[in-house]
Every structure is written in C-alpha cells, then in structure tokens.
Amino acid sequence: MTTPSTDFATVGTDYAAYSEGGRGLLRHEIVARRLVAELGDGPARVLDVGCGDGEMVLRLAAAGHHVTGAEVSSDMLERAEEKLAAAALADRVRLVEADIYELPFAGEVFDAVCCHGVVMYLPDSAEPVARLARLVAPGGILSILTKNALAVGVREALQGEYDSAVAQIESGRTASMGNLGYVTRGDTPEHLDRLARDNGLTPLPWQGVRTFHDHLPKNWRPEQEVFAKALTVEWAASTRSPYRELGRLVHTVARREANA
Numbered sequence: 001m002t003t004p005s006t007d008f009a010t011v012g013t014d015y016a017a018y019s020e021g022g023r024g025l026l027r028h029e030i031v032a033r034r035l036v037a038e039l040g041d042g043p044a045r046v047l048d049v050g051c052g053d054g055e056m057v058l059r060l061a062a063a064g065h066h067v068t069g070a071e072v073s074s075d076m077l078e079r080a081e082e083k084l085a086a087a088a089l090a091d092r093v094r095l096v097e098a099d100i101y102e103l104p105f106a107g108e109v110f111d112a113v114c115c116h117g118v119v120m121y122l123p124d125s126a127e128p129v130a131r132l133a134r135l136v137a138p139g140g141i142l143s144i145l146t147k148n149a150l151a152v153g154v155r156e157a158l159q160g161e162y163d164s165a166v167a168q169i170e171s172g173r174t175a176s177m178g179n180l181g182y183v184t185r186g187d188t189p190e191h192l193d194r195l196a197r198d199n200g201l202t203p204l205p206w207q208g209v210r211t212f213h214d215h216l217p218k219n220w221r222p223e224q225e226v227f228a229k230a231l232t233v234e235w236a237a238s239t240r241s242p243y244r245e246l247g248r249l250v251h252t253v254a255r256r257e258a259n260a
C-alpha cells in the first residue's frame with residue numbers, strides 16, 4: 001500500500017494558517033507538553049511520521065531531543081526544512097521523504113515514535129500502527145494523534161450545522177469534513193489502545209484534545225493572555241471525563257516495556 005489518500009502539496013498554505021492559528025497552537029501545545037513530560041531529560045531519539053511542516057520536530061528538537069521527521073509530501077518537507085533552518089536546530093534534526101507504508105528505518109528504533117494528524121487521512125489505523133510500533137525501542141513510546149470518533153457531530157452542532165450534526169450523531173458515522181477540506185476518519189481511544197496492545201505496547205492515559213475551542217473560526221487568533229487561559233482549561237480537560245471524550249482529537253500514548 002502506498003501514498004496518502006490526500007495530496008498535501010495542495011493544502012500546505014491552509015495547513016500553515018491552521019497550524020499557526022489558535023486552534024492549531026492549542027493542539028501543538030497540549031501534545032508537545034505531554035511528550036516532553038513522557039520523554040524526560042533525554043536526549044531521546046524521536047521519529048515523527050507525517051511530520052508536515054515540522055512543528056513537532058522543531059518543538060522536540062528545541063527541548064533537546066534528536067528528531068527524525070518523515071514526510072511523504074515534498075512540499076511539506078520543504079516547509080519543514082525552511083522552518084528548521086530558521087530555528088538553527090539542524091544538528092539535532094534529520095528530515096526524510098518517506099511514506100508511512102514504506103519507512104526506510106530497518107534496524108533502527110526510537111524512544112518515541114509520533115504520528116500526529118495522519119491516520120485520519122488513511123483507510124484504517126491498524127496497519128500504520130503496526131508499522132510504527134515496530135520502530136519503538138524498549139522503554140519507548142508510541143504517540144498517535146487523530147480524530148476522535150467519540151465526538152462525532154460536536155463541532156458541527158456548536159457551529160450551527162444542525163443537519164450534519166444530527167446525521168452524524170444518529171448514525172455514529174465518524175467520517176466528516178476535516179479542517180483542510182478533506183473528509184477524515186475517526187478512531188475511538190479504546191480502539192487505538194487495543195491496537196497498541198496488539199503490537200506489544202502498554203497504553204498510558206489518553207487525552208482528548210480541543211474540547212472547548214474546536215468550533216471557533218479558522219482565523220481565531222486570541223491575545224497571548226487569553227490563549228494562555230484557553231490552554232490551561234483545555235489541558236485540565238484533556239485527561240478528565242467527561243470532557244476528554246468530547247475533544248475533537250484523541251491523543252493516545254503507549255509504552256513498550258523496558259525489558260521487552
């Protein structure tokens with residue numbers, strides 16, 4: 001199996017706008033904070049598959065880790081190269097053009113394998129998770145961020161798109177329009193945790209990401225002080241029920257036993 005169902009070369013600019021806006025930043029902050037906590041002092045070997053424009057590569061390299069970004073879109077990879085050159089982190093970063101189904105890392109393992117905002121665009125999560133899990137070192141973690149199938153219709157209902165919301169809520173259908181104008185597929189945290197177990201990993205507590213701010217406009221860019229408060233409330237909600245179940249995205253983390 002090869003290549004994504006979506007040509008990201010055509011959405012790079014849209015993605016950058018989303019990624020740098022309030023909603024994108026909330027997601028990056030919450031996921032990066034969790035990963036930095038899980039990785040400890042390091043430096044850890046990190047692989048970020050489908051790294052896009054390199055936002056998480058940059059954040060984790062800035063935290064002192066050695067990060068490899070793998071990305072299928074050459075356009076996205078160029079954006080990542082530019083961003084990383086500006087941050088002067090090249091000595092800790094390697095960027096590789098690669099498809100998640102054909103990763104060129106035979107014989108290598110990583111202390112963290114990340115795949116954020118990618119499997120929702122792929123036909124299913126089982127094969128990608130199996131491929132990623134193989135690259136997790138003993139004691140290392142697998143970090144998956146994707147659309148949360150528990151929260152179907154929530155964004156649409158809060159945005160007043162009632163027909164779409166009721167159709168999704170009544171059917172439980174998880175495919176819906178994503179941020180970039182492509183239909184995306186959701187997974188439940190339970191399913192992702194089961195896939196992790198099937199691949200020899202032990203699930204850690206999962207997070208719901210963006211419970212209260214997902215329905216805001218794409219160009220929502222709050223003042224720094226407001227953003228900090230929004231982040232505080234989203235972080236608190238991310239690990240607690242019933243809030244985390246309503247997050248637009250689900251972040252699962254699973255660890256391979258150190259003596260595995």
Ligand SMILES: C[S@@+](CC[C@H](N)C(=O)[O-])C[C@H]1O[C@@H](n2cnc3c(N)ncnc32)[C@H](O)[C@@H]1O
Pocket residue numbers: 002003004005008015019049050051052053054055056070071072073076098099100101115116117118121
């Ligand atoms: C929504 S972006 C997320 C980027 C980044 N991970 C982040 O969280 O900001 C999805 C990325 O996955 C990449 N992608 C999609 N299918 C892929 C595949 N089969 N193999 C590798 N990367 C893929 C796309 O090119 C795109 O850069």
